[in-house]
Amino acid sequence: MAATFDGDVVRAGERARERFYDSRGYGRPDDGALVLAPVEAAHLLFRGDLAAVRDGRPDADGRDLDFAAFLGTAAVSEVDFFVYKDLRDRGFYLSPADGPAAEDFVVYPRGAGPWDGAVAYRVRPTSERSDVSAASLRDLATADAAGLLAVVDEESELTYLAVERPTIAGSTFHDLPAGVAGDLLADRVLVADPPAVLHERAFYGQRVADDSPLLQLSLVEAAHLAGRDALAVDGGRAALLERGRAVEGERFDRRLRVYDALRTAGVVPKTGFKFGADFRTYADVESVEALGHSDLLVRVLPPTHEFAPRDLALDVRLAGGVRKRMVYALADPEDGVEWLSVERVTP
C-alpha cells in the first residue's frame, strides 16, 4: 500500500482511506484519498499496518522509511507517539487537534470516531522533563472536553492528569468578635483571653496546650482577622504584614490572599504542612469538637508558575493517598485567585 511523506503529512490512496479512516479512524479523507498526520503514520508503521512510507521530501532520495527511520525524521516526537499509542491501546480513536493547540489530541468516546462529532477528552502530551506553565493547565481546564495532561516519563510510561477549575464553597460563617487583644510574638500571635467563638466555632488558631486558655494564631490567620477588625495588636495589621513578609517575602501576601478567598467562600484553611501543602481545608465547620475530614489540599503559587510534571505527580499522589483533592491556587496579590484541581485518572 503506497504512502508518501511530503515533509508535512503522509498521503495515501483510496484503499488506505477505506482501510484506515473508514474502519479505524486514522487520518482525514481528502478527495477520496487519505491524509495522515505523522503521528498517525508512525502508529501504522509501528503496528506493521504500513510496511514503510516513501520519503518524498524535496531533498530526499525517495527511499523507504520504516518505523525507526520515520521517527528519526523528527516529523513526529516520540512523546506524541507514546501518548497516541497508549490511547489507541486503550481502545480510543483520536486525532491531532486543529487550530492553535495543534499539539493536543482530540480523543473520541469509545466506540466513536472523527465522523461522530462527540469528544471525550482533549489530551496534551508532555515529557517528564519539560515544564508545563500554569497558563497551559488553565487552557486544558477550560477546553471543550475534559482536559488531560499526558505525561510520558523516562521509561515511556504514561500518567494522565485531569485538570479542572473547581468551585470552592463551604458553609462556615460565624460572627466574629471585635478587636480582640493579641500579642505579636516572633512568628505568631498570642491571645490571652480569647472569646469562645474564635477557636471553638470559627476554628481560628490553636490552643497552646490542651489545658491552656492561651490561643495562638498563625500570622496569616492574624492578618486576616486584623483585616476584619476582629483582632488588635500593637502596630495593627501593618505590623503583622511586616512580620509575615520578613520570612516569606511576597509569598506571605499570596498566602494571605488565598486565605482570605477561602474564608470568604465559607471554607476554613488550616496548615497543610504535614501533607506538604500550604493549606488543608474544612468546608463546613459548626464547631471544632465536631470537625469533619479535611477535603482539599491547597498549594499557593504565582499565576506565572511553571510546573515540573514531577512535582504535579508528587502532589497528586500524596493527595490521593490521603483521600483529598489537590488544588492549586494561582494568586496574584493585586488580583483574584484562580483555582485549578489536578487528579490522576485512567482514561
Place this chain on the structure above:
Amino acid sequence: MAATFDGDVVRAGERARERFYDSRGYGRPDDGALVLAPVEAAHLLFRGDLAAVRDGRPDADGRDLDFAAFLGTAAVSEVDFFVYKDLRDRGFYLSPADGPAAEDFVVYPRGAGPWDGAVAYRVRPTSERSDVSAASLRDLATADAAGLLAVVDEESELTYLAVERPTIAGSTFHDLPAGVAGDLLADRVLVADPPAVLHERAFYGQRVADDSPLLQLSLVEAAHLAGRDALAVDGGRAALLERGRAVEGERFDRRLRVYDALRTAGVVPKTGFKFGADFRTYADVESVEALGHSDLLVRVLPPTHEFAPRDLALDVRLAGGVRKRMVYALADPEDGVEWLSVERVTP
C-alpha cells in the same frame, strides 16, 4: 521563688538550683545558684513552676513578667519554646547547645540529664515558614549525635525529621557491550538491535512495547552509556548532552552526575516520576525478570539548595507511604555528590 531576667539569662538562687537543676535538669549551676536560658525559664513559667520572673533589664521597671509577657520580650522565640516543651513532654531533659550552633538543643537520653555526659539527639528548631539550607542539614547529619530538624507548623505541631549521610552501595555490575548503535530522537534514543545484556541484565532502557525488539533509552541513560563507549549515536555524547540541556539546562548535568555516581556505586537508577522524584533505585539487579523492590527515592538538587520544610514533609511522607528511603543528592556538576537522607521519626 525569686528569679530575675537580665536581658540575656534568668538568674535564681540556691533553692531554685536544687529544685530545677538538681532534680529536673533545668539550667546550669553557677556558684551554687542557677542560671536559666530564656527558653528554660519560659517553660517553668508556662508550667507554673515559676509564677513570674522580675524584669531586671537595664531600661525596665522591675515589674513581674508572666509567661505571655516573658514571651513578648522576644528573649525566646515561640518556635524554640514549642520544641523545648514538646521534648520535655516526651520525657527528655535538654539544654540549649553551646558554641556556634547555639540555636540547637542538646537532648539527653531518657533518664539522663546534663550531668551525665551522654547525648541522644541534637535538635534544630525551625518554623514551617522558614527555609532550611542544604548546608544546615549537612551540619545536622554530621553532628555528634543523631541530628533532628524539628519543624513547628502553623498550628504549633511538631514534626521531627532525622537527617543522615547514607552510604549508597549496590552490587549491580555487568560488562557492557561496546559501541551499540542508537538513533537520537527528540527526547530519547532508540536502539534497533540491542544486545540482551543492556536491558535484560543491566537494566538500561525500556522496551518500546512488550513484544517489540526496539529499546528506548532516556537521555541520561544514553549520555551515561556514551560516556563509557557503550553507545554510539550521530554527534556522539556531545549531541546527547546538547539535547539534554535544551530542555532542562544545567539540571540535566546534575542529574547525569548523580546517575553516574549511582551506577558507579552498583545501584540502578530508573525514573522516579510516579513518586515525584528524579530516580528510584535498585541496589542488586541480576536480571530485569527478577527485579526486587526499589529502595531509594532520589531527588537531585544543587548544593546551594534551600529547602522549604513543607517540601521536605511532602517528600518524606510520600517516601514513607511507599516504603522507600528519601535521599537528596546534592550535586555540583564540577564536583562530587553528597547524599543526605531524611526520614520522619518520633524521638
